[in-house]
Every structure is written in structure tokens, then in C-alpha cells.
Amino acid sequence: MKPVIDTKCAGCHQDGGIAPFPLTTTEQVQGMKNAILHSVCERSMPPWPAHRDCNQYNHDRSLSDEQIALIRDWVRAGAPLGNESDAPAETPPASAQLSRVDLELAMSEPYTPQVHPDEYRCFMLDWPETEEKFITGIGVRPGKTDIVHHVLLAAVPPENLSAYLQADEADPGPGFSCPGGPNPPNGPLDSRGVMIGGWVPGGEGRDLPAGTGIRIQPGSKLVMQLHYNTSSAPPAPDLSRLLLKLDGSVEHEAFFFPFTNPEWVRDRKMPIPKGESDAFHIWRYNALDFASRVSKKQIRDTAPISVYGAQLHMHQRGTRTALTVEKGDKEKACLLEIPEWNFHWQGVNFLQQPVRISPGDDLRIECHWNNAGFTPHHGAPLPAVSDLNWGEGTNDEMCVAFLYVTQE
Numbered sequence: 536m537k538p539v540i541d542t543k544c545a546g547c548h549q550d551g552g553i554a555p556f557p558l559t560t561t562e563q564v565q566g567m568k569n570a571i572l573h574s575v576c577e578r579s580m581p582p583w584p585a586h587r588d589c590n591q592y593n594h595d596r597s598l599s600d601e602q603i604a605l606i607r608d609w610v611r612a613g614a615p616l617g618n619e620s621d622a623p624a625e626t627p628p629a630s631a632q633l634s635r636v637d638l639e640l641a642m643s644e645p646y647t648p649q650v651h652p653d654e655y656r657c658f659m660l661d662w663p664e665t666e667e668k669f670i671t672g673i674g675v676r677p678g679k680t681d682i683v684h685h686v687l688l689a690a691v692p693p694e695n696l697s698a699y700l701q702a703d704e705a706d707p708g709p710g711f712s713c714p715g716g717p718n719p720p721n722g723p724l725d726s727r728g729v730m731i732g733g734w735v736p737g738g739e740g741r742d743l744p745a746g747t748g749i750r751i752q753p754g755s756k757l758v759m760q761l762h763y764n765t766s767s768a769p770p771a772p773d774l775s776r777l778l779l780k781l782d783g784s785v786e787h788e789a790f791f792f793p794f795t796n797p798e799w800v801r802d803r804k805m806p807i808p809k810g811e812s813d814a815f816h817i818w819r820y821n822a823l824d825f826a827s828r829v830s831k832k833q834i835r836d837t838a839p840i841s842v843y844g845a846q847l848h849m850h851q852r853g854t855r856t857a858l859t860v861e862k863g864d865k866e867k868a869c870l871l872e873i874p875e876w877n878f879h880w881q882g883v884n885f886l887q888q889p890v891r892i893s894p895g896d897d898l899r900i901e902c903h904w905n906n907a908g909f910t911p912h913h914g915a916p917l918p919a920v921s922d923l924n925w926g927e928g929t930n931d932e933m934c935v936a937f938l939y940v941t942q943e
Contacts, residue, residue: 536609536617539602540564543581544571565614572610575603579912582880589857589869591887594741633672633740637781638663640757645772646709648682648763653928657713659703660757660777662690669748669788672780673732674740675759681768683775684929685735686761689717689728693754699728714927717760728758729830730791733937735848735881740778744843744885746786747941764929787941789843792829794858794898795935796820799925807852807923807932812907816934819861819899822892826940834942841889844939845871850932851878852904852917858936860890861897871936875912883939892940902934 540558548558558564564571574580575598583597598606609615640660648654677683691699702711702719713720718727731749743749751757759777763770796818799805807814827836834840847856853876860868868890892898905911908919923932 536605539598539605543596543598543602547581561616568610568614572607575606578603582877584873584875584877584880585884586869586872586874589872590884590890593744593885593887633674633778633780634742635672635780636674636778638779640777640779642678642709642759642774642776644709645678645774646761647772648765648770649708650763651770652764652766652930653684654763654765655712655714655760655927656710656763657699657702657717657719657758657760658710659699660759662751662753662755662757664751664781665753666783667753668751668781668783669785670731670743670751670779671748671782671785672740672742672778674778675734676740676776676778677734677761678773678775679768679771682763682765682771683773684762684764685733686759686775687717687733688731688777689758689760690731690749690751691728691756691758692752695728696756699756699758713760717758729833730793730937731757732791732883735846741885742780743789743939744889747789747843747939748782748785749789749791762927766929787841789939789941790826790830790834791937791939792826792834793935793937794820794825794900795933796900799934803924803926805925805932805934807904807906809919809922810907812905812909813854813903814906815901815903817899817901818934819897822860822896822898823894825898826938834940837894838943839891839893840940840942841891842870842886842938842940843889844883844885846881846883846937847871847873847900847902848881848933848935848937849876849878849902849904850929851911852906852923852932853878854903854905854909854911856902856934857900859899860892861899862893867899870938877912879914883937885939889941898936898938900934900936904932 544558547554550557581596642658675686698719805816823836826834845858855874855876857872858870871884906919906923910916
């Protein structure tokens with residue numbers, strides 16, 4: 536029993552962890568035994584939205600049927616203590632967190648959201664390294680977790696900084712308004728930064744896959760876009776921080792890019808009608824052509840890429856979503872499927888074995904929503920609302936994937 540709690544629960548349920556109470560002592564576990572039993576039998580804890588038949592991932596928090604049966608039998612027997620002499624050796628909690636922090640960057644001063652209920656604010660972070668470095672681990676420490684909805688990160692090389700600096704200077708107060716992503720408003724497309732990662736509710740800082748990293752040039756700046764939502768908490772001063780692990784070289788340079796239908800974003804062609812209990816949209820496109828376009832040709836469209844990690848993102852009315860590689864009419868590889876969407880548990884799922892995408896292969900994303908009024912797996916009932924579409928706000932919707940890849 537103890538090894539299961541140590542490896543599957545204590546990583547989050549510890550002092551200072553993201554869970555609301557610790558489960559690191561015998562007394563704590565016994566005191567919460569009934570809540571533990573209810574949660575594990577419902578499979579709401581440990582939180583692990585990814586479908587087990589899609590792929591295999593590092594740091595899988597889910598419990599096997601045998602582990603659930605062990606917990607059930609222990610609780611029903613009255614949560615007895617075993618003999619201390621039979622206790623297994625101490626097992627450190629399984630953790631997906633950063634193995635070390637080499638650089639911590641913070642907003643220059645606290646910022647209190649000014650726009651209700653949703654505000655998108657970009658903050659420039661100075662890059663202090665004087666030699667080329669690779670980011671090999673990323674973490675975000677939100678200052679106010681009750682109002683920070685998500686964080687997106689981009690790296691801007693020296694030659695593209697002008698539009699960002701102008702936007703920062705023109706907007707009073709810390710940072711600048713950036714509802715479309717970590718980019719300057721109305722800035723030229725060819726001067727935008729390159730995505731390097733992000734944070735969403737339930738995300739944890741972690742090392743990137745061994746041997747991989749994202750290249751950052753000296754003289755660059757990092758841009759941190761924060762989406763503040765004050766629907767359920769009042770505006771308050773936020774001072775969020777970026778935690779980074781750095782290395783001087785890596786075996787494979789990595790890239791992080793989004794995948795979504797541009798027409799959904801640009802032309803709002805992703806309708807989710809009021810009263811529809813299973814609205815869905817599907818989009819399929821040549822993977823390498825899309826990756827080359829959004830990475831400004833840093834990813835070539837002529838050579839295979841290896842997918843090390845994938846993330847899917849929707850908002851509150853999402854119900855299920857999936858991302859696959861289509862290798863012809865019959866063959867496909869599942870990258871990530873979430874059959875029961877939980878808005879509060881999102882993040883990049885890193886694969887135990889990378890998936891290869893070759894020239895000619897497509898990526899396919901599928902998202903489903905309920906706009907007929909329903910109670911999601913993660914919280915309070917949501918009433919039907921007027922027709923929804925793509926939007927940046929928490930009460931709008933999205934359907935987007937993010938992929939972490941390397942190229943030969």
C-alpha cells in the first residue's frame with residue numbers, strides 16, 4: 536500500500552505541492568482513507584486524462600486495476616498498519632518536476648489585471664546568457680493561481696525585437712496587451728517569436744526529454760503571455776516566474792509548435808451551436824508543411840520529424856479530443872486522446888517512445904463540446920449559452936494541439 540501512495544499520490548500531495556492536502560505520513564493517509572477510496576474508484580485521482588490505449592507516456596500517474604483493488608481492500612479492512620519490519624524501503628515520490636533550476640526569470644514588477652473578465656498581457660524577460668544555450672527544462676510558478684488561466688512562452692531573437700520593444704514602450708504599465716498570443720499587436724508576422732512552451736492548470740514544471748532542448752541565442756528576450764481571468768476571483772497583484780534548466784549543448788535541437796486550423800482562428804469557422812450536446816470539429820493537414828510554416832522554416836518540410844510530446848487544449852465545455860498521425864487511408868498513430876476532458880488537468884504528455892512523422896503524413900485533430908447544458912467531470916454545472924466559436928476568453932472555446940519535436 537505505501538509504495539502506491541508514495542509513487543502515485545505523494546508527488547502532488549506533499550507540503551508545498553499542488554494538491555490541497557499532504558499524504559506523506561501514515562496518519563494523513565488513514566485520515567483521508569474514505570476520500571482516497573472514492574477518488575481512486577472513480578478514477579478521478581490520480582488525475583490522468585490520457586487514454587491508456589492511445590500511447591504510453593512518461594510520468595503516468597494512473598492506477599492499474601490491481602492497485603485500485605489493493606487500496607479498496609485496505610480501506611474495507613479498516614486501514615490496518617502492517618509490521619514496521621515488513622515496510623519496504625523508502626521510495627521517493629515520482630515527480631515530473633524540474634531536476635534543477637539554472638535560471639529564474641520574473642516579471643519586472645507585479646501586475647494587477649485591469650480588464651474583466653479576461654485580460655491577455657505580455658511581459659518581456661531579459662535573457663542574461665552571453666553564450667548560446669539550450670532550454671532543457673521549463674516550469675512556471677504563477678503568482679496568483681486563482682486568476683492565472685494559462686501562460687504561453689516565446690523566444691524572440693535580437694533581430695526581431697524591435698516590434699516587441701515598441702509595443703512595450705507604447706503601453707502604459709508593466710508589459711503590453713497581447714490577446715492573440717505572445718506577440719506584439721499588429722506586428723509583422725515574420726518578426727514574431729518562436730513558441731517554446733507554456734503552462735495551463737494542472738501543469739507541472741519538468742525536464743524536457745533527455746538529449747533534447749530548445750536553442751536560445753544571446754541577446755534574445757523571452758516573452759511570457761499571461762491570460763488573467765477574474766470571473767471567480769478579484770483582481771490582485773500577480774508576480775509570476777519562469778523557471779528554466781539550461782545546458783550548453785544537446786544531442787537534438789527541439790521545436791515546440793501549435794497545430795490548429797487557421798480558419799478556426801482567423802475566420803471564426805468553428806461554430807458550436809447553442810443546444811448541441813455533441814458539437815465537433817475535425818481538421819487534417821500535411822504535418823511537415825504546417826510545421827515548416829509555423830516554425831518559419833526552422834523545421835524543414837523535406838525531412839522526418841520525431842514527436843516526443845503532445846498537448847491538447849480546449850476550454851470549459853470540451854468533452855473529448857484526440858490527435859493522431861495519419862499515414863495513409865488505413866494506417867495511423869495515436870499521439871494523444873483524452874476521452875473525458877478535464878479543463879483543470881492539462882499539460883504536455885511526453886511519450887515513452889517518439890513517434891516518427893514522414894513527408895506526406897498528416898496530422899489530424901478532433902474536438903467535441905457540449906453546449907446543451909451539462910455537468911463536466913471537473914466541476915459545477917454549465918448552462919447552455921449562445922452560439923460559441925473560437926475565442927481567447929475562458930467562456931469561448933478552442934481546439935489546438937502543441938507538439939514537441941526534433942528533426943534529423
